Amino acid sequence: MLIEGMTMEEFSRGLTVSKTVYIPFGSVEEHGSHLPLSTDTIEAYEVGKRAAERIPLFVAPPIHYGSCRSTSCHPGTVSISTATLKSLLKDIVRSLHAHGLTNFIALTGHAGGSHKMALQDAGEELIRELPEINMAVVTEYDLAKEAGAGIIETRGDAHAGEIETSRIMHSHPHLVKGLAEAEYPSFPTGILVRDKRSFWPGGVWGDPGKATAKKGRMLESLVADKVVELVKALESRRW
Structure with a gap:
C-alpha cells in the first residue's frame, strides 16, 4: 500500500489489514560518476514496494535527504x-501513529554512521515516548x-560499487551512466579531514565493474524478504 497514491478512504481501509508502515530514508549524495544522486533513496523505496507485494504493509513516501x-x-x-533528520523521523512517526499505525520500520538506503545513529536515537526516544x-x-x-x-564478489564493497550498481542496473537501468573505476579509499585514522574528496576522489568504494542487473534483481528480492521477516517479527509481539 503506497501511501503517496492512496485516497483517505483507501488509507482507512488499509488500517483494517495492517498497522505497520515502512518509512524509506535515502539521500541526495554522489555515487561515483555512473550512478544517480538518489541511488540510496531508489534502493530503499524499491525494496519497500517489493515487500508490500508480499505482505500487507503501508509504504510511506521516501525521505530524499540524509546526513x-x-x-x-x-x-x-x-x-x-x-538534528533535522531526527526531527523528521520523530514527526513522521507521531503523525502516522495518530492515524492508527503502531509498527514502524525506518529503513535507510544511506548507511553513513552519523545518519544511522541519528535515526536510531530518534527511534529510541520514540519508543519511550509512545x-x-x-x-x-x-x-x-x-x-x-x-x-x-x-552473490557479491567484491570484498569490502560499500558505496557505488558492485552492490549498488547492480541494484540500479536492475531497477533503473536508464540512470546508469557507464561504469566508474574500482576504488578503495583510505582515510587517516582519527583525523577529521576537511577536504575529504582528496582522500576519495572518485566517490566509489568497491568495484562497479562486477555489477550486473541479474545480481541487482536477486539482491532486491532477498532484501525484500528480510523486510517481510522484520514486519512479521514486529507484529508478533510487543517489543
Whole structure:
C-alpha cells in the first residue's frame, strides 16, 4: 500500500489489514560518476514496494535527504543535519501513529554512521515516548550485504560499487551512466579531514565493474524478504 497514491478512504481501509508502515530514508549524495544522486533513496523505496507485494504493509513516501559527511565535498551531495533528520523521523512517526499505525520500520538506503545513529536515537526516544509502538531502524546496506553472501564478489564493497550498481542496473537501468573505476579509499585514522574528496576522489568504494542487473534483481528480492521477516517479527509481539 503506497501511501503517496492512496485516497483517505483507501488509507482507512488499509488500517483494517495492517498497522505497520515502512518509512524509506535515502539521500541526495554522489555515487561515483555512473550512478544517480538518489541511488540510496531508489534502493530503499524499491525494496519497500517489493515487500508490500508480499505482505500487507503501508509504504510511506521516501525521505530524499540524509546526513552525509564523508561525501560532503563531492559535487551534488546535499546534506542535512542529524538534528533535522531526527526531527523528521520523530514527526513522521507521531503523525502516522495518530492515524492508527503502531509498527514502524525506518529503513535507510544511506548507511553513513552519523545518519544511522541519528535515526536510531530518534527511534529510541520514540519508543519511550509512545509505549504502545514497535520500532525498527535498519540500513538497507546491512540487509543487502547479509543477503548477498554468495552473490557479491567484491570484498569490502560499500558505496557505488558492485552492490549498488547492480541494484540500479536492475531497477533503473536508464540512470546508469557507464561504469566508474574500482576504488578503495583510505582515510587517516582519527583525523577529521576537511577536504575529504582528496582522500576519495572518485566517490566509489568497491568495484562497479562486477555489477550486473541479474545480481541487482536477486539482491532486491532477498532484501525484500528480510523486510517481510522484520514486519512479521514486529507484529508478533510487543517489543
